[in-house]
Amino acid sequence: MALLEINKLSVEFGSAAHPFRAVSNVDLSVDAGDIVGVVGESGSGKSVTMLALMGLIDAPGRVTADALNFDGKPLLNMKPAQKRQIVGRDISMIFQDALTSLNPAYTVGFQLIETLRQHTPLRGDALKQRALELLELVEIPDAKSRLNAYPHQLSGGMSQRVMIAIAIACNPKLLIADEPTTALDVTVQQQIMELLLNLQKSQGMGLILITHDLAVVAEVAQHVVVMYAGEVVEKSPVTEIFDRPRHPYTQALLASIPEHSKGAERLHTLPGVVPGQYDRPSGCLLSPRCPYVQDRCRTEHPDLYPAGAAVARCFYALDDAGRPTHV
Amino acid sequence: MIRFLLRRIGVVIPTFLGITLLSFSLIHMIPGDPILVMMGERHIDPEFYKLAMHNLGLDQPLYLQYWHYLVNALHGNLGLSVRSQVPVMQEFLALFPATVELSFCAMLFAVPVGLAAGMIAAMRRGKVADHGVMGIALTGYSMPIFWWGLMLIMLFSVKLGWTPVSGRIDLLYDIQPVTGLLLVDSLLAHDMDAFKSVVMHLILPSIVLGTIPMAVIARMTRSAMLEVLREDYIRTARAKGLSMARIVLIHALRNALMPVVTVIGLQVGTLLAGAVLTESIFSWPGVGSWLINAIGARDYPVVQGGILLIATLIILVNLLVDILYGVINPRIRHAR
Structure with missing residues (x-):
């Protein structure tokens, strides 16, 4: 227990x-x-x-x-x-x-x-x-x-x-x-x-x-919980999350670590800010900022779905290579 | 701390000079003079008037009069009352204990009630208790004191007969004055009946005089508490699993007390100086009514001396408040 x-x-x-x-x-x-x-x-x-x-x-x-x-x-x-x-x-x-x-x-x-x-x-x-x-x-x-x-x-x-x-x-x-x-x-x-x-x-x-x-x-x-706009967007064992992030937000967070952007001129950033009280989007809360956003993401709110060893709040959770799994 | 105090005392000297100048010029700006007021409607022989003015030193130019007053005051001599020919200091000392006793009892009412009301309001912010307490405080603050005093007398003294109407003590008792504070003197004389009488006489005037300070303290306590209750260390105290009573009384109140102590100090000052209305409603023989009468009679030495003495007291009270800051707030104690 x-x-x-x-x-x-x-x-x-x-x-x-x-x-x-x-x-x-x-x-x-x-x-x-x-x-x-x-x-x-x-x-x-x-x-x-x-x-x-x-x-x-x-x-x-x-x-x-x-x-x-x-x-x-x-x-x-x-x-x-x-x-x-x-x-x-x-x-x-x-x-x-x-x-x-x-x-x-x-x-x-x-x-x-x-x-x-x-x-x-x-x-x-x-x-x-x-x-x-x-x-x-x-x-x-x-x-x-x-x-x-x-x-x-x-x-x-x-x-x-x-x-x-x-x-x-x-x-x-x-x-x-x-x-x-x-x-x-x-x-x-x-x-x-x-x-x-x-x-x-x-x-x-x-x-x-x-x-x-x-x-x-x-x-x-041992475990990592990633939160975004009041929600858990990914839960994962620590051994997994750094190599194989499943949620686009986690991927963006990792990309913004200075050590991860060797050689790159500018640090990778996710444009926009966390939505506040009045600008909560319908559908997925990350949809206005997500680089992989689809039509479904703008209208439907995703649950936490199993993705590899983790769970992620994304319809198109990333695969091992870090690409969205489009259906 | 000592340097801090020395600096504070250094500020006091120009303040004193300012007060003497202000009280001197203000009273001389009022038309009329002591002789004219004393003679009233009667005819004054110009020769006699001249002589009387000369005897009082009032025929000298104003700047000389001020200079003499200042030099005498620095020697501790506040002059004689024009009316009674008694030294101002002596008259003041005879009346002052009555004012002190009344002010003390008023604060005895105002401080605990004001603190409690302010804390309750802060704890129940936005609820019925908050609006109720603050409504009462605002009413107390805005109410004309003489009306409030008369209403209380009507209810408790006249209708219910619980308390006496006026004065400091029943005429039956003859207490040997030692300190001038009847509460103390009656205890020293082991006269419990007299003590009871003094207490009964004090209740209504104390409540009337303490109402405004109570309201001010309640409002100040409320806002200070609300501010402190948002602080991080209150969250820490709650995260420790402490009881609400301990959080409020130990962790919040001590920090909220700073602005409240300032207000209490200022209120004590105004009480000592300005119990005028309360003193006249309850026929209380204190310095408030003494000063008012002196202004009416253009009794220059009494007005100047009385204001100077009261101002000194207010300065002393404020100095005491500064020292209290250091006790409450260790950051001030350790600062140099």
Whole structure:
């Protein structure tokens, strides 16, 4: 049984009369100890999906799903008090901008100990001891004095380490990392990613890694989910997706990696932007930007169809040579 | 922090000079003078008028008068009241505790109620509770104070008989003044009945005086909370699985408090200075009514001295607010 099982998760905003679907029928599963990479452009619904999973979508946002099971327990209609015992302990999340994700009014120690006090029976000196251990675990130098530091006294990389320490404080079964290195200096990005992956391995956590960085995904993930305009467009084992992308969008994403365009003068790009609330095309959401678009694509909305070892949301999924399979 | 404070104090000096100049020129712009007002309709002998003006130093050119006032004020001498011939400072100190006591109790009402109302409104944004609370706050803010005071007196004092109509304490009690604050003095005298009487006398004026600050604090708290609740660290707190109460009271409120403390500081200033209407409705013997009477009587030293003293207090309160910022916000404490 999968650790996390999401089935047809949708998130809608706006009024009931004019709803906007930010996330539509997303299926996702994560096995214990697995790393799943979720990639896609800004605005493709990656973060919203994860916030919905954490129960952090507020009214007027509406979350619906056929199933949203974590560790065998249905999260969707769980009472808030019950859910709070899981969120922060068994599922935890780190965010893109660590500097603003820590409360400026409290010390690092306070914010770390707060989580421990909420979810563990530790009290008194044991709390402080554990907090110190955690800071050392995320390789913060001079951890003891950092306990009394305020967030504004930390660098971006240091803040993200603190966020990671908070997230792994209660040995979670699943860690969601929402673009954990995007806001950091390039030199620090690598260190943080390595730390994250080492911890994932040593703690045996499941990890959902949301990122723009396909290279990282290629290195570490077992499965890749590609999202576009609130939908999953391709799900594939990592061994497959880089050599044999099945969805035209995935192909375009891969072509836009600088390493893939050796010799070419300009980086390959997909013209246009992700459709927003008012310009959703009927039919396939990629149809206005797709280089292989057919008449059918403009009128009919495709489901996820098996294509090789993957599933892809395309009527004419690409073959092994990267050409659309026209009927 | 210390450099920050020194800089703040450096700003205070020109402010003081400005205040003395302003209060001096404003009161002298009002037509009439103390002698004319005192004599009223009666005939004044021009010789006597001249003599009286000379004795008060009012026959000197204005710039000399200002200079003398300034020099005396710097020596801590605010002069004698023209009417009572009592030192201004002495009169002020005798009346000020009553105003302090009333202002303090008004804030005791306004701060908790305003904070709670603002937080409830922010949490229930766009719902009935939000519109209800903000509607009440707007009403409180716009309502004429004298009307509100009279309505409360009519209901609670006259119809229901729960609270006394006016004054600070029943005439039955004779409390030895120590601090001038009757709440404290009655406790020092171990007279519980007197203490109860003081409390009963304070309730209505405190509510009336505290209504506007309460409304201002509620609105400020609401908007500050709404802003803070959108912050990333609130999302982090929620992702930790903390209870809603903890998120709001520990994580949001502390950060939302910054602008609210500013507003509270400003309100304390206006309360100390401007309890005039409330003081006159409830016959409260404080500095507000004292100043109003002094303006009517063209009692120059009282008006100038009183305004200077109150301005000093407002400056001190603002300084206190600046220090409080440092306590609330570690970023300010650590800045040099």
